[in-house]
Amino acid sequence: MKLLIIEDEKGLRDNITVYFNEDGNICESCDCLACAIDKLSNYDYDCILLDIGLHDGEGFAVLDFLKEQQKNETVLIISARNSLDDKLKGLNLGADDYLTKPFHLAELKARVVAIYRRKAFNTNSKLVFNEVSIDLLGRTVEVNNTPVILTRKEYDMLLYFIANKGKVISKNAIAEHLWGDEMDMHDNFDFIYTHVKNLRRKLLDAKSKDYLKSVYGIGYKFMAE
Amino acid sequence: MKLSAHYSKASIIITISVLVAGGIIYFFTINKLGRTQLDRDLAEEFEEVVNYVNLNGKLPNQVEFDEDQTVFIKTKDTNLPLRFFDTVYNNPKEKKPEPGRAVAGLIMLKGEHYKVIITESREGTEYLIQLIGIITLILTVCLLLVLLITNRYILNGLWKPFYDTLNKLKAFNISDSQGFSANQNKVDEFNELNEVVQTMSKRIKNDYRHLKQFTENASHEMMTPLAVITSKLDTLIQDESLKPEQLDQINDIYSAAGKLSRLNQSLLLLLKIENNLVDDSELLSLDELINQKVRQFHELIVDKNLQVNGFLDNKQITASKYLVDILLNNLFSNAIRHNYNYGSLMITLTNDKLIFQNTGPEKPLDVDNLFGRFQKGQKSEGTGLGLTIVKNICNLYHWDIDYSFEKGMHIFEIRF
Numbered sequence: 001m002k003l004l005i006i007e008d009e010k011g012l013r014d015n016i017t018v019y020f021n022e023d024g025n026i027c028e029s030c031d032c033l034a035c036a037i038d039k040l041s042n043y044d045y046d047c048i049l050l051d052i053g054l055h056d057g058e059g060f061a062v063l064d065f066l067k068e069q070q071k072n073e074t075v076l077i078i079s080a081r082n083s084l085d086d087k088l089k090g091l092n093l094g095a096d097d098y099l100t101k102p103f104h105l106a107e108l109k110a111r112v113v114a115i116y117r118r119k120a121f122n123t124n125s126k127l128v129f130n131e132v133s134i135d136l137l138g139r140t141v142e143v144n145n146t147p148v149i150l151t152r153k154e155y156d157m158l159l160y161f162i163a164n165k166g167k168v169i170s171k172n173a174i175a176e177h178l179w180g181d182e183m184d185m186h187d188n189f190d191f192i193y194t195h196v197k198n199l200r201r202k203l204l205d206a207k208s209k210d211y212l213k214s215v216y217g218i219g220y221k222f223m224a225e
Numbered sequence: 226m227k228l229s230a231h232y233s234k235a236s237i238i239i240t241i242s243v244l245v246a247g248g249i250i251y252f253f254t255i256n257k258l259g260r261t262q263l264d265r266d267l268a269e270e271f272e273e274v275v276n277y278v279n280l281n282g283k284l285p286n287q288v289e290f291d292e293d294q295t296v297f298i299k300t301k302d303t304n305l306p307l308r309f310f311d312t313v314y315n316n317p318k319e320k321k322p323e324p325g326r327a328v329a330g331l332i333m334l335k336g337e338h339y340k341v342i343i344t345e346s347r348e349g350t351e352y353l354i355q356l357i358g359i360i361t362l363i364l365t366v367c368l369l370l371v372l373l374i375t376n377r378y379i380l381n382g383l384w385k386p387f388y389d390t391l392n393k394l395k396a397f398n399i400s401d402s403q404g405f406s407a408n409q410n411k412v413d414e415f416n417e418l419n420e421v422v423q424t425m426s427k428r429i430k431n432d433y434r435h436l437k438q439f440t441e442n443a444s445h446e447m448m449t450p451l452a453v454i455t456s457k458l459d460t461l462i463q464d465e466s467l468k469p470e471q472l473d474q475i476n477d478i479y480s481a482a483g484k485l486s487r488l489n490q491s492l493l494l495l496l497k498i499e500n501n502l503v504d505d506s507e508l509l510s511l512d513e514l515i516n517q518k519v520r521q522f523h524e525l526i527v528d529k530n531l532q533v534n535g536f537l538d539n540k541q542i543t544a545s546k547y548l549v550d551i552l553l554n555n556l557f558s559n560a561i562r563h564n565y566n567y568g569s570l571m572i573t574l575t576n577d578k579l580i581f582q583n584t585g586p587e588k589p590l591d592v593d594n595l596f597g598r599f600q601k602g603q604k605s606e607g608t609g610l611g612l613t614i615v616k617n618i619c620n621l622y623h624w625d626i627d628y629s630f631e632k633g634m635h636i637f638e639i640r641f
Contacts, residue, residue, distance in 0.1 A: 009449050009452070009453060011453040011456070011457065012449070012452050012453050012456055015453075015456035015457060015459070015460050016456065018460060019456070019459065019460060053449075078452075080446075080447075080448035080449050080452070082448075082490065082493070084505060084547065100448070101448040101449060101451065101452035102448055102451040102452035102454070102455040102456075102482070102486050103452060103455065104455060104456075104459055105455075105456050105459040105460065106459065153524065167463060168462045168463050170458070170459065170462060170476075170479055172479050172480075172483055173459070179521065179524075180521075190528070191524055191525060191527075191528035194524075194528070195524065215462070215472075216469050216472055217469060217472045217473055217476055218462050218472045218475060218476055219462070
C-alpha cells in the first residue's frame with residue numbers, strides 16, 4: 001500500500017511513517033497544503049492521511065483537489081477538531097473516515113486498512129491470514145475451514161489484531177477501539193484480559209497457531225509469522 | 226400586566242378620583258349656595274312678618290305666606306337671636322315630610338313676646354343636587370369608555386413596533402446565521418431601540434463566533450501534542466528490549482496522557498454545552514438508548530458481577546444524540562465504577578423521570594459539591610468533570626437532577 005501522510009507536526013508524522021513502513025507499505029509524507037497538492041498532481045497513492053489543520057490552509061482543499069482531478073485515493077482525515085460539522089463536511093467532500101487526535105497508531109492502522117480494503121477489494125470480501133479466514137460481509141471466521149463462533153467484540157478484536165499484526169498493542173488502545181474513548185473506564189483495563197483470553201482459546205480450539213502473545217503489563221501482540 | 230393595561234389602570238384611577246372629588250366639591254358648593262339662598266329668603270319672610278305685625282298690630286294668618294309655614298308661639302324669653310336651622314317640612318299638598326329649612330326669631334306684639342318659626346321646603350335644592358350627581362355619573366361613564374377605547378386601540382397601535390421587536394428578540398438564536406433585523410417605523414424611540422438591539426446582536430454574534438473559533442483552536446493546539454505523546458509511546462512499546470520496569474513507567478505515561486486527553490475533551494465539551502454550541506437536536510427514544518448502553522457496558526457489568534435491573538417505559542425526548550450519549554455514558558460509568566463486586570444497578574425510566582440507583586460506598590456523597598468541577602472521590606481516577614457535564618447537559622435541556630442516598634443506594638434522579 002502506498003501512503004501519503006499530510007501532517008504538519010513532525011513528531012507525529014515520523015511516528016506514523018515508521019509504524020506504517022514495516023509490513024510492506026511505502027510511506028511518503030509532507031507538511032503543508034501546497035506540497036501535498038504538488039505530490040498528488042504528480043503521483044498516485046492508495047491512501048492519504050490528511051490533517052485538517054495545516055499551517056497554510058485547511059486540509060479540505062486536498063479533498064476538493066482530488067474531486068476535481070477525479071482521483072480515487074482513499075482518504076482518512078486526522079483532525080484535532082472533534083466537531084460534528086467538520087466531520088460531516090469531510091465525509092461529504094469524499095473522505096472515507098475521520099479520526100480525532102489523539103489516537104493510537106494501532107487504531108489509525110486498523111482504520112486505514114479497513115477503508116483501503118473496502119475500496120480496493122470491493123468484490124473480495126474474504127480476508128485471509130494464514131489458516132484464519134474471515135468473511136467480512138458475513139462477519140464469520142473460519143480456521144482451516146472450521147467455523148469459529150466469536151462474539152461481536154472478539155470478532156472486532158481479531159480484525160484489529162490482524163490489521164496490526166506484528167505490533168505490540170497497548171490495552172488502552174484495545175479498550176478504546178472496542179468500547180470507545182467516551183466510555184471513561186480508563187482506570188481498569190483488566191476486563192480486556194478475559195476477552196483476549198477467550199479469543200485465544202477459541203482460535204486454539206480450532207487448531208490455529210498461537211498468535212496472541214501477552215506483553216508484560218502493557219498489552220498484546222499478534223505474531224505475524 | 227401589559228403596558229396598555231397599566232396605563233389604562235392609572236388613567237382610570239385618576240379620572241375616577243378627579244370626578245369623585247369634583248362631585249363632592251360640587252355637592253357641597255351647591256348645598257351651601259342653596260342654603261344661603263334659602264336663608265336669605267327666610268330672613269326676608271321674617272322681615273315681612275315683623276313689618277306686618279308692626280303695621281297691623283296683630284299676628285298674620287298662617288296661610289298667608291304662600292308655601293311657607295309660619296308658627297307663632299308665645300314665649301317668656303325676652304332675648305332670642307335670629308337663628309337658622311334644618312328641620313322637617315310637612316308638605317300640605319302632598320301630605321309627606323320633606324327636608325326643610327327654618328328660621329326662628331322673636332317679635333313683640335302688644336307687650337307680649339312671640340317666637341316665630343318660618344319653615345320652607347328644601348326640595349328644590351335637593352333636586353338640583355341629584356341632577357348634578359347624575360350628570361357627573363354619566364360624564365364619568367362616558368369618559369371611562371372613551372379612555373378604554375383609546376387605550377385599547379391607539380396605545381396598542383402605538384406600541385406595535387415595540388412588540389414586533391420583542392417577538393424578534395424572543396426568536397433570536399445566536400447560532401442562526403441571519404442577524405437581527407427590524408423595520409423602520411415612525412416612533413423615534415423604537416427606531417433607536419431597534420438600532421441598539423441590532424448593534425448588540427451583531428456584537429454578540431461576533432463574540433460567539435470568536436468563542437467558537439477559540440474552542441476549536443484550543444482543542445487543536447492541545448490535542449496535537451497529546452497525539453504526539455501517544456504515538457511516541459505506541460512506537461516505543463514495539464521495542465522488545467524493554468524491561469518490565471520500563472514498561473510500567475510507559476503504562477503510567479499512557480494513563481496520564483489518556484487522562485489529559487479526556488480532561489481536555491471534557492473541558493471543551495463543557496465549553497460547548499455552556500455556550501450552546503451543540504444544537505443537533507433530534508427525537509430520541511430514551512429507553513432504546515439505555516438498552517443500547519446496557520449492551521455496550523455489558524463486559525464491565527459482567528466483570529464486576531453486577532445485577533442490573535431496568536424498568537423502562539417508552540420515553541421520547543428531543544435532544545442531541547451526542548449529548549444524551551455522553552450523559553448516559555457518565556451515569557453508567559459512575560454507577561459501575563463506584564460499585565462493588567456483586568453489587569446492583571437499577572435504572573427506572575418513566576414519562577417524567579429517569580432514575581439511576583446503585584450500590585456503592587456506605588457513605589452519601591457530598592451533595593453541595595457533587596456537581597462542581599473537579600469534585601471526585603479519593604479513589605476515583607476520573608477527570609472530576611463527569612457529573613459537571615451531566616449537570617450541564619441537564620441544565621441545557623431544562624431537566625432537574627438530584628442526588629440522594631437511601632438504604633445504601635446512591636440515587637441520581639433526572640426529572641424532565
